[in-house]
Amino acid sequence: MFGKSIVATSVLMLGLTGTALAQTPSQISQFNAWGAYSYQQGKGKVCYVLSVPVDKQPAKLDHGDNFFMVSQKPGQNVSFEPQFKAGYDLQANSKVMVTIDARTFSMFTNGSHGWMENAAEEPQLVAALRSGHNMSIKAVSKRGTPTSYTYSLKGVSAALKAIATCK
Numbered sequence: 001m002f003g004k005s006i007v008a009t010s011v012l013m014l015g016l017t018g019t020a021l022a023q024t025p026s027q028i029s030q031f032n033a034w035g036a037y038s039y040q041q042g043k044g045k046v047c048y049v050l051s052v053p054v055d056k057q058p059a060k061l062d063h064g065d066n067f068f069m070v071s072q073k074p075g076q077n078v079s080f081e082p083q084f085k086a087g088y089d090l091q092a093n094s095k096v097m098v099t100i101d102a103r104t105f106s107m108f109t110n111g112s113h114g115w116m117e118n119a120a121e122e123p124q125l126v127a128a129l130r131s132g133h134n135m136s137i138k139a140v141s142k143r144g145t146p147t148s149y150t151y152s153l154k155g156v157s158a159a160l161k162a163i164a165t166c167k
Contacts, residue, residue, distance in 0.1 A: 032155030044075025047166030049159035053149035084114035
């Protein structure tokens, strides 16, 4: 189940870059629930890890394709940038709340995406991913429906290590 969803979302990832790419991502490796990928963008490389939720609530809703990712874009001076992608548009001016164990991080929303509200906290979120046991995400759809997702953190440290030297 993970493999099929991750491949689908990695192809979907191409649409998130804002650049038309002729090349599809190459999988570096799969580390339990987390996949590591890379692709060429212009003269540089983009590397990222991503995972899909193991639980989606409310269960009766069509959540679309959801994933959490962390990207490296050395040519753009982007290092370990976390992002949430919902399979639907998020409520305008809402927040996506990412909780890893007892630590909560806030993301601002734009369309179906969430990015760290405070970029200075990005390394803290990545460190929490590496040392954490549980991750959950709460978001609100454009229609006002509260949603929540649970992600496995099994393999995230190895996946992040695999993209650490992205060049």
